[in-house]
Amino acid sequence: MPTLSVFMDVPMAHKLEGSLLKSYKQDDYPKKMFLAYRVCMTEDGHPWVSPVVSKLRMQIAQDPSLNYEYTPVMGMKSFIQASLELLFGKHSQAIVENRVGGVHTVGDNGAFQLGATFLRTWHHDSQIVYIISLQKELHGLVFQDMGFTVYEYSFWDPKRMCMDPNILISVVKQAPRGSVLAVGNIADCNLTQSQWTKLMCIMKSKQIFPFFDIPNQGFSSGDLNEDSKILRYFVAKGFEFFCSQSLSKNFGIYDEGVGILVVVARSNQHLLCVLSQMMTFAHVLWYNPPTTGARIITSILCNPALQGEWKHSLKMVVENIVLTKEKVKEKLRLLGTPGSWDHITAQKGTHSYLGLNSQQLEYLVKKKHIYIPKNGRINFTSINANNIDYITQSINEAILFTMGL
Amino acid sequence: MPTLSVFMDVPMAHKLEGSLLKSYKQDDYPKKMFLAYRVCMTEDGHPWVSPVVSKLRMQIAQDPSLNYEYTPVMGMKSFIQASLELLFGKHSQAIVENRVGGVHTVGDNGAFQLGATFLRTWHHDSQIVYIISLQKELHGLVFQDMGFTVYEYSFWDPKRMCMDPNILISVVKQAPRGSVLAVGNIADCNLTQSQWTKLMCIMKSKQIFPFFDIPNQGFSSGDLNEDSKILRYFVAKGFEFFCSQSLSKNFGIYDEGVGILVVVARSNQHLLCVLSQMMTFAHVLWYNPPTTGARIITSILCNPALQGEWKHSLKMVVENIVLTKEKVKEKLRLLGTPGSWDHITAQKGTHSYLGLNSQQLEYLVKKKHIYIPKNGRINFTSINANNIDYITQSINEAILFTMGL
Numbered sequence: 001m002p003t004l005s006v007f008m009d010v011p012m013a014h015k016l017e018g019s020l021l022k023s024y025k026q027d028d029y030p031k032k033m034f035l036a037y038r039v040c041m042t043e044d045g046h047p048w049v050s051p052v053v054s055k056l057r058m059q060i061a062q063d064p065s066l067n068y069e070y071t072p073v074m075g076m077k078s079f080i081q082a083s084l085e086l087l088f089g090k091h092s093q094a095i096v097e098n099r100v101g102g103v104h105t106v107g108d109n110g111a112f113q114l115g116a117t118f119l120r121t122w123h124h125d126s127q128i129v130y131i132i133s134l135q136k137e138l139h140g141l142v143f144q145d146m147g148f149t150v151y152e153y154s155f156w157d158p159k160r161m162c163m164d165p166n167i168l169i170s171v172v173k174q175a176p177r178g179s180v181l182a183v184g185n186i187a188d189c190n191l192t193q194s195q196w197t198k199l200m201c202i203m204k205s206k207q208i209f210p211f212f213d214i215p216n217q218g219f220s221s222g223d224l225n226e227d228s229k230i231l232r233y234f235v236a237k238g239f240e241f242f243c244s245q246s247l248s249k250n251f252g253i254y255d256e257g258v259g260i261l262v263v264v265a266r267s268n269q270h271l272l273c274v275l276s277q278m279m280t281f282a283h284v285l286w287y288n289p290p291t292t293g294a295r296i297i298t299s300i301l302c303n304p305a306l307q308g309e310w311k312h313s314l315k316m317v318v319e320n321i322v323l324t325k326e327k328v329k330e331k332l333r334l335l336g337t338p339g340s341w342d343h344i345t346a347q348k349g350t351h352s353y354l355g356l357n358s359q360q361l362e363y364l365v366k367k368k369h370i371y372i373p374k375n376g377r378i379n380f381t382s383i384n385a386n387n388i389d390y391i392t393q394s395i396n397e398a399i400l401f402t403m404g405l
Numbered sequence: 406m407p408t409l410s411v412f413m414d415v416p417m418a419h420k421l422e423g424s425l426l427k428s429y430k431q432d433d434y435p436k437k438m439f440l441a442y443r444v445c446m447t448e449d450g451h452p453w454v455s456p457v458v459s460k461l462r463m464q465i466a467q468d469p470s471l472n473y474e475y476t477p478v479m480g481m482k483s484f485i486q487a488s489l490e491l492l493f494g495k496h497s498q499a500i501v502e503n504r505v506g507g508v509h510t511v512g513d514n515g516a517f518q519l520g521a522t523f524l525r526t527w528h529h530d531s532q533i534v535y536i537i538s539l540q541k542e543l544h545g546l547v548f549q550d551m552g553f554t555v556y557e558y559s560f561w562d563p564k565r566m567c568m569d570p571n572i573l574i575s576v577v578k579q580a581p582r583g584s585v586l587a588v589g590n591i592a593d594c595n596l597t598q599s600q601w602t603k604l605m606c607i608m609k610s611k612q613i614f615p616f617f618d619i620p621n622q623g624f625s626s627g628d629l630n631e632d633s634k635i636l637r638y639f640v641a642k643g644f645e646f647f648c649s650q651s652l653s654k655n656f657g658i659y660d661e662g663v664g665i666l667v668v669v670a671r672s673n674q675h676l677l678c679v680l681s682q683m684m685t686f687a688h689v690l691w692y693n694p695p696t697t698g699a700r701i702i703t704s705i706l707c708n709p710a711l712q713g714e715w716k717h718s719l720k721m722v723v724e725n726i727v728l729t730k731e732k733v734k735e736k737l738r739l740l741g742t743p744g745s746w747d748h749i750t751a752q753k754g755t756h757s758y759l760g761l762n763s764q765q766l767e768y769l770v771k772k773k774h775i776y777i778p779k780n781g782r783i784n785f786t787s788i789n790a791n792n793i794d795y796i797t798q799s800i801n802e803a804i805l806f807t808m809g810l
Contacts (some may be wrong), residue, residue, distance in 0.1 A: 002645075004673040006612070011678060011682075013676050067451055068658055069452045070443065070659045106511050107693070138692070168487065253473055254475045255475065255695060256696070257692065265412055277418045280419075284550055362490070
């Protein structure tokens with residue numbers, strides 16, 4: 001009799017994600033379209049790459065002085081330095097005081113993995129994490145798998161069809177003392193200065209630990225400083241925090257996972273202790289992070305002319321997003337689509353809520369072959385001159401159809 | 406009063422490794438040398454890169470069709486396929502039967518991380534791991550951190566100054582039923598065919614689960630098939646196992662961590678279940694693996710002419726290692742150094758034991774500024790025409806000096 005498989009008890013895993021993309025790929029309809037790509041797309045439907053990146057790839061491949069040796073566990077020092085300056089500004093007081101540092105990670109998942117591992121071991125106050133629901137699937141799982149209790153919150157109010165920044169304040173009010181608050185893309189949060197101040201006040205009194213996520217600095221306003229302004233405000237107010245800084249999306253290096261787990265501490269001494277512990281975790285997690293992306297980015301950031309080209313390319317992307325949203329709104333207005341569509345232009349960034357209900361979304365997917373995630377948040381860079389009419393007409397149809405139900 | 410730091414209880418971490426390299430770097434002695442590099446070195450003391458890799462880097466940088474988009478969680482399919490064929494042979498029955506698969510990982514650490522995560526969840530038999538002591542620091546920690554009980558074993562018998570393949574058999578004899586046996590670089594294990602057969606017999610009866618490590622296929626014998634022969638033997642005997650396959654070292658792409666966690670299962674159905682579970686883990690660990698290295702390697706493996714160039718470069722490396730070991734032995738003989746030095750040429754691979762005791766090693770580090778790890782295992786590719794005389798004379802001195810103690 002043959003022996004049984006060691007794996008006989010292992011069932012097929014539930015699909016985590018990608019099933020929407022899978023359905024899209026299996027669809028034979030010629031006009032099908034997918035509006036849920038994570039990456040920024042170009043006008044002709046390809047993943048966006050900052051033009052200066054392609055130039056650097058060539059330069060690096062031709063450089064005979066590079067030896068592609070193992071990087072230290074901490075990662076590329078020059079990359080970390082340049083990225084921190086991007087986040088906090090060159091003349092940041094915290095950088096001058098040597099109390100800001102980072103570990104080069106395998107993308108933002110790596111940064112959350114490393115941060116969560118650290119907090120599990122050293123954050124004795126609480127093992128509770130509040131996370132924005134958009135990030136739940138990607139980063140919430142990291143915390144969950146490590147035994148944290150994870151609660152979701154969402155900025156989007158589907159009834160009022162707008163972002164509700166007050167949600168963050170009510171989350172913090174109810175959170176137990178010492179909880180971790182994962183704040184997704186702060187530049188898209190829509191909080192006013194006074195709302196941030198109020199939030200900080202409560203966070204400080206309850207010792208809530210912030211874990212920020214900067215997935216694509218520059219893609220909200222087109223201005224790098226503007227997009228990390230709030231982070232600098234937290235530093236100025238004396239907060240200690242972690243921040244996942246990803247540079248894959250805003251350079252267009254998606255296949256590398258170029259990330260940093262940023263640490264802001266009260267003093268250099270605390271920072272060094274935290275980083276030393278993180279190195280022991282990174283040693284076990286991946287030993288040395290991939291450097292191709294980091295090398296490209298460092299070369300760009302350390303050269304003012306190249307950095308200028310890159311910044312310009314970010315501005316162009318954001319201008320295009322703003323224009324696309326305006327066009328979608330205008331086309332819906334011209335079609336006489338019921339409802340106000342101001343919420344589309346009121347949201348910043350590549351991804352925004354369309355503000356459709358589940359029946360309308362189902363209509364778009366099933367009848368019009370337009371693939372949109374269940375939360376109705378689409379990638380606006382996927383909309384271009386070739387498909388904007390089909391998309392807006394379909395949205396109009398979906399709304400008229402479901403009104404009659 | 407200022408608030409206290411969140412990190413106030415975090416101490417400085419103990420140094421894991423790298424302190425030998427650090428001491429070396431801080432040493433001002435002009436003739437200092439470091440014989441503990443993990444990577445293969447060239448005659449002129451640089452990390453080795455297969456010449457065909459540099460060529461491919463250029464080609465890939467110039468390719469306008471590449472979009473550097475996110476790879477799927479599983480990684481690059483073509484890379485996995487080509488690497489599995491390298492390991493098991495193109496006409497492997499297991500490949501034909503679709504019961505061999507893999508997940509593209511962030512280097513070998515990633516492969517062990519993923520494998521250990523899986524085993525923690527699904528290997529209910531036992532949470533005990535036996536691991537070769539050389540790998541303890543790198544991979545043993547991965548298991549330890551996940552709560553496995555980890556025992557070390559070593560092939561090297563310092564008294565008899567030889568590799569003792571029987572150690573593996575005695576380890577397996579005493580291991581509890583269902584334990585995991587991590588077997589480092591099988592090509593360097595020195596077991597005879599009949600010893601392997603005996604080992605397999607015990608492993609099968611005790612349901613010991615093998616977790617192989619193929620860190621640099623081709624670097625033991627210069628022949629890829631020869632170096633993975635034993636793995637194929639395990640497949641033929643109906644074993645199910647995991648194998649960490651790293652392609653960083655044998656291509657010379659050290660800064661990328663190009664790895665695969667290979668899974669051999671009894672049937673395609675079992676394989677698919679295992680891979681689906683692994684995808685959920687990889688999703689949390691790193692989401693998408695870095696692809697630069699994988700892309701280069703796939704292009705080489707899928708082109709017979711380029712693959713030929715690569716294989717030739719491996720042969721050259723191995724020929725050079727064999728020659729260096731012969732030279733070291735001969736020089737020690739000519740110096741009249743006491744003892745037999747046959748154990749140097751009897752060992753295969755880039756790294757081999759010198760067979761010195763702790764006093765002799767201390768003498769070399771402290772008096773001669775030759776940096777060698779405590780286990781006395783050095784990287785023979787670090788020895789070249791410029792330093793071989795100094796090294797052999799120093800070894801001779803160390804032995805004469807400690808004989809007089």
